[in-house]
Amino acid sequence: MRDLPNDPIERLIALLARTPGLGRRSARRAVLKMLMHPQDTMLPLADALTQAAQAVRPCETCGNLDARSPCGICRDPQRDRHLICVVEGVAELWALERAHAHRGLYHVLGGVLSPLGGVGPEDLAIQPLLSRIGEGGVEEVIVALPATVDGTATAHYLTDRLKPTGVAVTRLAQGVPVGGALDVLDEGTLAAALRARRPV
Numbered sequence: 001m002r003d004l005p006n007d008p009i010e011r012l013i014a015l016l017a018r019t020p021g022l023g024r025r026s027a028r029r030a031v032l033k034m035l036m037h038p039q040d041t042m043l044p045l046a047d048a049l050t051q052a053a054q055a056v057r058p059c060e061t062c063g064n065l066d067a068r069s070p071c072g073i074c075r076d077p078q079r080d081r082h083l084i085c086v087v088e089g090v091a092e093l094w095a096l097e098r099a100h101a102h103r104g105l106y107h108v109l110g111g112v113l114s115p116l117g118g119v120g121p122e123d124l125a126i127q128p129l130l131s132r133i134g135e136g137g138v139e140e141v142i143v144a145l146p147a148t149v150d151g152t153a154t155a156h157y158l159t160d161r162l163k164p165t166g167v168a169v170t171r172l173a174q175g176v177p178v179g180g181a182l183d184v185l186d187e188g189t190l191a192a193a194l195r196a197r198r199p200v
C-alpha cells in the first residue's frame with residue numbers, strides 16, 4: 001500500500017487507524033497495549049487476519065460472509081427454509097442474528113436503489129433472489145430494509161417484482177425509526193420490529 005510509514009510501529013498504527021470506528025488515537029493505544037505482549041496478542045491477531053482474508057467470501061446463496069459457501073446459516077437444517085429475510089447488507093444480517101429474531105434464511109441485497117447514487121436494480125442481488133424463489137419452497141419474503149427514502153423505494157420496487165411469484169411479502173413495522181439504519185438499533189427494538197411485520 002502507498003503512503004505508509006516505513007517504521008513498523010507507525011506503519012501498524014497507520015493501518016489500524018484506517019479501520020472503520022478506530023481513529024488514530026485509539027489505534028495508537030491498541031498498538032501500545034499489544035506491543036507489551038506481542039506473543040499473546042499480535043501473532044494470534046496476524047494469524048486470524050490472514051485466515052479471514054484467505055477463507056472468508058460471500059455465500060453463493062444468500063450473500064452472507066463466511067468461511068464456507070453456502071454459509072453456516074444456509075446449511076443449518078434447523079432454519080425455516082420457507083422464510084427469507086431480505087437485508088441491505090451483511091451488517092444488517094449480523095444485527096438480526098444477534099437479536100435471535102429470525103429463524104429463516106436471509107438474502108443480502110448489496111445495497112438499496114439510489115437514483116442519485118447511480119444504483120439501479122441490476123446493481124443489487126434482485127435477480128438471484130427471484131431465482132431462489134423460483135426454485136420453490138419459499139412462502140414468505142420479509143423485506144427488512146432501512147426506513148430511509150431509498151430503502152422505502154427499494155422495498156416498494158422489490159414488492160412489485162415479487163408479486164408475480166405469489167410469495168407473501170411482509171416488511172418490518174414498528175420500532176424502526178424513520179431514517180434509521182438497522183445495524184445500529186438495539187436488539188430488542190430490532191426483534192420487536194421483526195415480530196410486528198405486516199403484509200405490504
Ligand SMILES: [Zn+2]
Nearest residue numbers: 059062071074
Ligand atoms: Zn448463505
